[in-house]
Amino acid sequence: MSFSIEVIQIAAYLGAGISVGIGAITTGIGSGLIAGEGALGVMKQPKSSDQLFRTMLIGQAAAQTAGIFSLVVAMLLIYGRSDTAEGGWFKASAYLAAGIAMGLGSLGPSLGAGYSGGQACKSVARMPKHGNAILGNMLIGQALAQTSAIFALVVAFLLLYSVPDQPAGISVGRIILKTMAFLGAGFSIGFGTLGPGTGIGYVAGKANDMMGRFPNEKSKIMRTMFLGAAVSESTAIYSLVIAFLLIFAL
Amino acid sequence: MAKKKRPMLKIFIIFFVVEALLVVLSGNFSKQIQIGFDKGKFVIRNIEYEYNLQDKITEEFQIDEYFRQTGETPEIYGSEKLYEFFKKVFGEKSAIGSFQLLRMLLIVDLLLLFIALSIRKKLFGRPSKPQILFEMIYTSLEQFVSETLGKDKVHYTPYIVTLFIFIWVSNLIGLIPIPGFMEPTRNLNVPLGLGVFVVAIVHITAIKVKGLWGHLKNYINPVKNPLFLLDIVGEMSKVVSISFRLFGNVLGGAIIILVVSSLVNFVVFPIGLSMFFGIFVGTIQAFVFTMLALTYIGVEITE
Amino acid sequence: MDLAQGIVKAAALLGAGLCMGMGALGPGVGEGFVAGKACEGIARSPENASLITRTMLVGQAVSESTGIYSLVISLLLIFST
Numbered sequence: 001m002s003f004s005i006e007v008i009q010i011a012a013y014l015g016a017g018i019s020v021g022i023g024a025i026t027t028g029i030g031s032g033l034i035a036g037e038g039a040l041g042v043m044k045q046p047k048s049s050d051q052l053f054r055t056m057l058i059g060q061a062a063a064q065t066a067g068i069f070s071l072v073v074a075m076l077l078i079y080g081r082s083d084t085a086e087g088g089w090f091k092a093s094a095y096l097a098a099g100i101a102m103g104l105g106s107l108g109p110s111l112g113a114g115y116s117g118g119q120a121c122k123s124v125a126r127m128p129k130h131g132n133a134i135l136g137n138m139l140i141g142q143a144l145a146q147t148s149a150i151f152a153l154v155v156a157f158l159l160l161y162s163v164p165d166q167p168a169g170i171s172v173g174r175i176i177l178k179t180m181a182f183l184g185a186g187f188s189i190g191f192g193t194l195g196p197g198t199g200i201g202y203v204a205g206k207a208n209d210m211m212g213r214f215p216n217e218k219s220k221i222m223r224t225m226f227l228g229a230a231v232s233e234s235t236a237i238y239s240l241v242i243a244f245l246l247i248f249a250l
Numbered sequence: 251m252a253k254k255k256r257p258m259l260k261i262f263i264i265f266f267v268v269e270a271l272l273v274v275l276s277g278n279f280s281k282q283i284q285i286g287f288d289k290g291k292f293v294i295r296n297i298e299y300e301y302n303l304q305d306k307i308t309e310e311f312q313i314d315e316y317f318r319q320t321g322e323t324p325e326i327y328g329s330e331k332l333y334e335f336f337k338k339v340f341g342e343k344s345a346i347g348s349f350q351l352l353r354m355l356l357i358v359d360l361l362l363l364f365i366a367l368s369i370r371k372k373l374f375g376r377p378s379k380p381q382i383l384f385e386m387i388y389t390s391l392e393q394f395v396s397e398t399l400g401k402d403k404v405h406y407t408p409y410i411v412t413l414f415i416f417i418w419v420s421n422l423i424g425l426i427p428i429p430g431f432m433e434p435t436r437n438l439n440v441p442l443g444l445g446v447f448v449v450a451i452v453h454i455t456a457i458k459v460k461g462l463w464g465h466l467k468n469y470i471n472p473v474k475n476p477l478f479l480l481d482i483v484g485e486m487s488k489v490v491s492i493s494f495r496l497f498g499n500v501l502g503g504a505i506i507i508l509v510v511s512s513l514v515n516f517v518v519f520p521i522g523l524s525m526f527f528g529i530f531v532g533t534i535q536a537f538v539f540t541m542l543a544l545t546y547i548g549v550e551i552t553e
Numbered sequence: 554m555d556l557a558q559g560i561v562k563a564a565a566l567l568g569a570g571l572c573m574g575m576g577a578l579g580p581g582v583g584e585g586f587v588a589g590k591a592c593e594g595i596a597r598s599p600e601n602a603s604l605i606t607r608t609m610l611v612g613q614a615v616s617e618s619t620g621i622y623s624l625v626i627s628l629l630l631i632f633s634t
Contacts (some may be wrong), residue, residue, distance in 0.1 A: 112585075171555070172559065173560065177559050180563035180567040181570075184571065186570070187570040190574060191574030191578055192574045192576075192577035194581070197581070198581065199582045199583070199588070202582075202585040202588075206590070207589075213596065214597070217595065217596050220595050220596075221596050224588070224602075224606060227606065227609075228585070228588020228589070228591055228592065228613070229585075229588065232585045232587075238621075241624075250566070
């Protein structure tokens with residue numbers, strides 16, 4: 001197959017666009033959810049508006065982590081790639097797949113983190129006295145929801161930096177095979193983090209909500225949250241395994 | 251109003267300072283920083299670490315593959331004689347990977363042994379701070395065990411506590427920025443071994459409680475459960491999910507730290523990031539692993 | 554490897570990726586819903602904590618079965634075509 005260096009550039013720029021474009025959708029929605037609940041909370045408890053404001057801002061910053069991951073991947077795709085003709089179709093498809101992986105991969109986690117932060121704001125408005133415990137639980141829950149975004153980031157980094165150059169004199173069938181394998185890895189981890197991210201966000205949100213209602217049961221709620229989030233993550237882990245196999249094992 | 255105490259903040263600052271000192275003292279990210287123009291671009295970079303990120307990732311995470319591709323003899327950071335022995339046992343091509351892994355496992359084990367012996371030496375009398383920490387871990391996990399398995403099954407506690415402390419220390423040891431130090435859990439073999447043993451113990455316990463036939467009845471019953479073959483796959487996927495969860499998180503942290511330090515041209519070491527992944531993620535994953543092991547056992551026992 | 558063979562295998566690999574990705578979507582949300590409701594239940598009646606945890610784990614294991622089917626199919630697509 002004839003190859004020109006522009007193909008790599010096209011793939012990288014397309015990947016960068018997909019990464020930030022799709023990744024930003026739910027980052028916005030999630031931050032909006034937190035701000036909405038925060039505003040509602042200020043209406044209910046004008047006295048503790050400082051605390052609510054702080055919780056809201058920290059929650060929004062944490063919910064945007066996955067969006068920042070996709071920004072980093074896009075920046076690396078634009079400025080941090082190697083444009084050599086030796087890269088060939090392997091590099092082109094790997095760059096596109098990295099963008100897809102991170103773009104789709106940050107959809108679920110940001111939505112989940114946003115829901116979790118929103119419920120935390122609601123809880124703080126209900127029980128300002130336990131605000132610090134709720135804030136801590138919110139941060140832990142958001143970090144759990146973003147574990148799957150970290151998996152997507154790892155796959156994107158591996159696609160960016162550990163895919164070898166295309167060997168010379170390789171058959172066309174082999175080129176198509178590898179190209180599709182990289183794209184498949186991107187799709188696998190990209191879609192695969194969508195469900196678990198949202199699900200873990202729901203778990204963390206419910207935990208935050210209940211912490212505002214029954215603050216005495218803090219340790220039991222947190223333990224259930226850890227366990228439930230860990231089990232919900234298992235399908236994201238299967239996707240990670242499939243992505244690793246598609247990148248390395250063929 | 252009295253000044254509020256913030257123990258977590260204090261601990262965090264102490265950790266930060268200690269890690270920063272270790273980074274400076276170990277000479278891992280050292281002196282040779284170049285500031286100036288290169289090919290018309292303004293650059294700040296560390297001259298000692300000039301390499302391709304792609305090669306570095308292969309070297310860090312697939313050391314055997316790197317060795318096979320380049321044929322370079324890697325630094326082994328350890329006893330030469332032992333490495334020669336490994337070469338004889340595992341063959342030249344996969345000696346370095348297993349050597350690295352077993353060296354780190356040995357370090358973790360010796361560290362745990364040292365802590366245990368030093369605590370045991372002055373067990374009676376005024377408790378020291380490490381003793382309080384480990385007793386806290388033990389009692390809280392014992393409480394979890396007695397809640398999940400029932401009061402008469404508390405003898406599972408030592409296994410659960412050992413699992414937790416081993417994984418926890420293994421994850422934390424990556425914080426020490428000495429060249430060649432890595433978390434043993436970063437190598438897939440360690441989490442996979444732990445996971446296989448967890449599932450094996452779950453089934454042995456189930457057979458002990460319900461008897462062999464009573465346990466097998468759940469799986470081999472085509473009338474009640476026509477998809478029983480997939481249940482067996484589900485049991486295997488328990489091993490995959492429990493071990494890859496630990497492995498993926500630790501490996502992800504390591505890759506992200508490496509890529510970020512390469513983005514800043516190895517001028518500074520991302521201490522905050524390394525602490526997030528080492529302390530926060532490491533502790534949570536150790537906890538999650540042990541809690542999952544405990545509840546897998548609990549589901550089989552109490553029915 | 555000739556062209557037709559390569560294209561067939563390539564389609565299988567892309568299918569494996571899409572299969573695991575899409576297949577992980579539903580179970581993830583579902584298991585999260587289970588765990589969220591379990592959190593709520595434990596907060597409301599903490600004395601039944603171990604019972605609720607067990608129900609949660611069994612329920613999640615059942616909801617995960619479609620995820621495991623996807624895993625099996627993707628592994629088959631990767632290794633047996």
